[in-house]
Amino acid sequence: MSIFNLFSKDKKENLDQGLSKTKENVFSKITRAVAGKSKVDEEVLDNLEEVLVTSDVGVETTLKIIQRIENRIAHEKYVNTEELTAVLREEIASLLQDNPVEELEDFAIPAGKKPYVIMVVGVNGVGKTTTIGKLAYHFKKAGKKVFLGAADTFRAAAVEQLTIWSERVGTEIVKQKMGADPASVAYDTLQSAVANNADVVIVDTAGRLHNKVNLMNELTKIKNVMKKVVPDAPHEVLLILDGSTGQNAYNQAKEFAKATEITALAITKLDGTAKGGVVIGISDQLHIPVKYIGIGEGLEDLQIFRKKEFVHSLFGGE
Numbered sequence: 001m002s003i004f005n006l007f008s009k010d011k012k013e014n015l016d017q018g019l020s021k022t023k024e025n026v027f028s029k030i031t032r033a034v035a036g037k038s039k040v041d042e043e044v045l046d047n048l049e050e051v052l053v054t055s056d057v058g059v060e061t062t063l064k065i066i067q068r069i070e071n072r073i074a075h076e077k078y079v080n081t082e083e084l085t086a087v088l089r090e091e092i093a094s095l096l097q098d099n100p101v102e103e104l105e106d107f108a109i110p111a112g113k114k115p116y117v118i119m120v121v122g123v124n125g126v127g128k129t130t131t132i133g134k135l136a137y138h139f140k141k142a143g144k145k146v147f148l149g150a151a152d153t154f155r156a157a158a159v160e161q162l163t164i165w166s167e168r169v170g171t172e173i174v175k176q177k178m179g180a181d182p183a184s185v186a187y188d189t190l191q192s193a194v195a196n197n198a199d200v201v202i203v204d205t206a207g208r209l210h211n212k213v214n215l216m217n218e219l220t221k222i223k224n225v226m227k228k229v230v231p232d233a234p235h236e237v238l239l240i241l242d243g244s245t246g247q248n249a250y251n252q253a254k255e256f257a258k259a260t261e262i263t264a265l266a267i268t269k270l271d272g273t274a275k276g277g278v279v280i281g282i283s284d285q286l287h288i289p290v291k292y293i294g295i296g297e298g299l300e301d302l303q304i305f306r307k308k309e310f311v312h313s314l315f316g317g318e
């Protein structure tokens with residue numbers, strides 16, 4: 001089956017649209033990098049290296065990609081500049097981490113885990129609550145019963161915001177008052193979810209990265225309390241990163257990975273930025289799969305990350 005059969009046209013259009021700023025940036029730079037050249041030589045590779053670094057792919061990942069293309073040139077003797085984007089697509093896609101849910105039906109839940117518990121972490125403003133709203137929408141659309149837990153009790157607005165999403169999507173929400181113990185909210189949420197036979201639980205948290213020890217303690221406490229209700233929870237610790245912050249998103253990911261075990265990433269706000277190349281570097285460097293990407297503020301603007309479609313959207317071509 002062709003990859004496009006797995007991916008409806010609407011979604012592809014959405015993705016192309018969402019990534020348009022990065023795409024224009026990368027495209028115009030590559031066009032300049034190969035201007036007047038018919039073959040990929042040292043000079044083209046030097047220019048390409050600069051293109052990738054300045055597109056937020058990151059230095060280490062860029063060097064890996066260049067190395068792969070060099071190997072390929074050595075092997076194939078000659079690579080035409082017209083073939084360069086195709087070669088880039090192939091090499092980058094093979095470099096990226098596999099997303100375990102890529103092959104599943106959209107927003108399916110791994111078998112035997114009911115409720116499937118997702119703990120969402122990340123610093124303030126990256127798009128945690130919005131992503132939870134979108135996820136809830138997609139899971140509900142896929143026929144799942146969803147419970148949200150408002151464990152970001154640090155700011156009153158955070159609980160209100162999640163409540164608005166739950167109303168919009170039509171899902172249950174478990175909350176306490178502002179300032180309540182996040183672990184207690186997580187406990188209540190899981191208990192309610194189990195009692196009500198929910199399929200998916202998504203727990204929001206506060207991300208105060210400025211104190212790593214506190215953050216680590218708080219996240220550990222929430223996890224431990226979850227295990228009292230659902231022994232193998234959380235099944236997923238989803239770190240949300242704001243793609244528009246480029247290399248800073250990468251640094252945040254490294255910090256969070258030190259504070260708690262992250263099992264999946266969602267990279268948001270790719271629609272508003274030319275820094276979408278950061279997805280490539282993060283996926284390569286962190287060895288944590290990018291599971292979702294956010295490409296807008298609407299309910300539909302969250303997609304399962306499919307690496308081939310992603311590089312296709314970015315570099316174009318057939």
Ligand SMILES: Nc1nc2c(ncn2[C@@H]2O[C@H](COP(=O)(O)OP(=O)(O)O)[C@@H](O)[C@H]2O)c(=O)[nH]1
Nearest residue numbers: 124125126127128129130268269294295296297
């Ligand atoms: N353009 C765009 N904006 C987003 C996306 N995801 C989140 N946002 C916006 O980012 C802001 C912060 O989001 P929020 O969910 O409150 O972040 P939180 O503090 O991590 O919970 C809000 O204005 C969201 O609408 C996205 O994929 N694209």
Ligand SMILES: [Mg+2]
Nearest residue numbers: 128129152158
């Ligand atoms: Mg929030």
